[in-house]
Amino acid sequence: MEKDWDGFFARCKEVAQAVEKMHSPLVVNHYDCDGLTSGAITAAALEKMGKKYRIWTVRKIDDEVVEKLHGEKEIIFTDLGGGSAGVDRLECNAVIIDHHQTEGRKFLQANPHLFGFDGGTEVSAAGVAYCVFRVLPEIAIVGAWGDVQYPFISINKWILEQAEKEGVARVEKSIRLFGRVSRPLAQMLSFADEPYLPGLTGNEERCMQFCETMGIRLKENAGEGAHGKPDAAGGGGAGTAAGNGLSRAQGKFDAADGKRWRTYHMLNDEEKRKFVSSLAEFLAESGYDRKVEELVGESYLITSRPQESEMADAGEFSTLLNACGRNDQPQLGIDVCLGREGAYEQARALLLLHRKNLREGIAFAQKETEDFGKFLLLDGRGVIADGIIGVVAGMLYSGERKKPILAIALDDAGMVKISMRGTKELVKNGLNLGAILHEACAAVGGLGGGHKIAAGGGIAPEKLDEFLREIGKRL
Ligand SMILES: [Mn+2]
Numbered sequence: 001m002e003k004d005w006d007g008f009f010a011r012c013k014e015v016a017q018a019v020e021k022m023h024s025p026l027v028v029n030h031y032d033c034d035g036l037t038s039g040a041i042t043a044a045a046l047e048k049m050g051k052k053y054r055i056w057t058v059r060k061i062d063d064e065v066v067e068k069l070h071g072e073k074e075i076i077f078t079d080l081g082g083g084s085a086g087v088d089r090l091e092c093n094a095v096i097i098d099h100h101q102t103e104g105r106k107f108l109q110a111n112p113h114l115f116g117f118d119g120g121t122e123v124s125a126a127g128v129a130y131c132v133f134r135v136l137p138e139i140a141i142v143g144a145w146g147d148v149q150y151p152f153i154s155i156n157k158w159i160l161e162q163a164e165k166e167g168v169a170r171v172e173k174s175i176r177l178f179g180r181v182s183r184p185l186a187q188m189l190s191f192a193d194e195p196y197l198p199g200l201t202g203n204e205e206r207c208m209q210f211c212e213t214m215g216i217r218l219k220e221n222a223g224e225g226a227h228g229k230p231d232a233a234g235g236g237g238a239g240t241a242a243g244n245g246l247s248r249a250q251g252k253f254d255a256a257d258g259k260r261w262r263t264y265h266m267l268n269d270e271e272k273r274k275f276v277s278s279l280a281e282f283l284a285e286s287g288y289d290r291k292v293e294e295l296v297g298e299s300y301l302i303t304s305r306p307q308e309s310e311m312a313d314a315g316e317f318s319t320l321l322n323a324c325g326r327n328d329q330p331q332l333g334i335d336v337c338l339g340r341e342g343a344y345e346q347a348r349a350l351l352l353l354h355r356k357n358l359r360e361g362i363a364f365a366q367k368e369t370e371d372f373g374k375f376l377l378l379d380g381r382g383v384i385a386d387g388i389i390g391v392v393a394g395m396l397y398s399g400e401r402k403k404p405i406l407a408i409a410l411d412d413a414g415m416v417k418i419s420m421r422g423t424k425e426l427v428k429n430g431l432n433l434g435a436i437l438h439e440a441c442a443a444v445g446g447l448g449g450g451h452k453i454a455a456g457g458g459i460a461p462e463k464l465d466e467f468l469r470e471i472g473k474r475l
Helices: 005-020 033-048 063-069 085-089 125-133 137-146 154-166 185-190 204-213 245-249 269-285 314-326 330-337 343-368 389-396 424-428 433-443 461-474
Strands: 026-030 054-058 074-078 093-097 108-110 169-175 296-302 376-379 405-410 416-421 447-450 454-459
Touching: 005 033, 005 093, 005 108, 005 125, 026 033, 026 063, 033 054, 033 074, 033 125, 033 137, 033 314, 033 330, 054 330, 063 085, 093 125, 108 125, 125 137, 125 154, 137 154, 137 169, 137 296, 137 314, 154 169, 169 269, 185 204, 204 269, 296 314, 314 330, 314 343, 330 343, 343 376, 343 389, 376 389, 389 405, 389 416, 389 454, 405 461, 416 433, 416 461, 433 447, 433 454, 433 461, 454 461
Parallel strands: 026 054, 026 074, 074 093, 093 108, 376 405
Antiparallel strands: 169 296, 405 416, 416 454, 447 454
8 A cells, every 4th residue: 555645644634623523532542652642642732722631541442441431422542442343332422543553443543554654663653643633743752762663764754853843852863772861871881781782781890991991981060061950850869789889870979979970961972972983892892793883873852851851862751651651650651741740750760660670570581481482482470560571571582583572471350461572574574463463362262463563462361372372373
């Protein structure tokens, strides 16, 4: 199918007009980063229209959720609904803003798949919500990052251009390590796992030496530096295991001398260049066979938010929101997107807890993941929370694997939650996890679906063996 830009935007406009006619809709959104951001964009639009609204964040659309929605008069679904036949049973005025694979529903739906675009790579639900409502483009960028859609192409790129025009975001070629904004330089290096830095990852002492050798200062006086104002983010005290002062600092002040640890984001342009080229050189000398280009990539800076908080970088902002959604505090994440007072500080505290849970989950996964022939199996039942099992599977899953990974956990109701992750390479060779999981779950009376590269579902615990056979048959 040809990409139909005009058709897509015309549909978005239709959805906006339908929402304008609503009186006090219920927004039903998904609980991940893209779900929270698409919900927040919708909420901001409704506030601008002066409408009353409520938000209900859910993990998936199942019979129970559909049952609870009976009696609602007006519903706006975001980041879900497009793939759920159950939605068609509702008798109400509803619109769907989604980017998951869909064959269309009985309700009016803005979805890139209906117009020849790939919702897995070209636009997220937050992006579709922006195309509908035209507010908070920078939040749409965060949503797309959360759904791993970088580097931006197609509709995502168009949204980025709108954000740049409004002066709320900026693209930068930057080092591709997590923590550019929130971690002290040496800690950013020592925590690097994608790409893994031989000789540096896991060795904070050596990372500090590395920075000192190239003449980049690790600390500066408060008030100094690129952004020139004291840290707006508030308290430190993050704590990785027992480490030294640096580990506990998390981009904040060192209690010993009152100076502040510098982050990559605080370096000037010349220092940034030096940092990247020295790192490339160091890795070449240690026999690292990857290309230097892999160390740098596009990052998306959110210029409308405090520059020394996680919110300054789309990647770190999305991690902050995932921490909210996956720890049962979706409203907090939405409040952060909407810039509500005090929300960021609370979200950051949750993020620290979330990181601890992830570290423990990954440590377990590294030991316990089994090879099941056609796929890898991570059985996290009773150990890893269902809210983070997909993230753990994704983080564990470096791009070089030859097989998809299937991770399972138990939800509150004792059902088995399933997360599958593939690689771009596997998808290029024809893998469609969304379709496979949809079929295999349906074969055992469960529900599943999603994207080609990442999908999820749920089944009854006694059906697990049968389900694993169904998956094996289809891979
Ligand atoms: Mn999404």
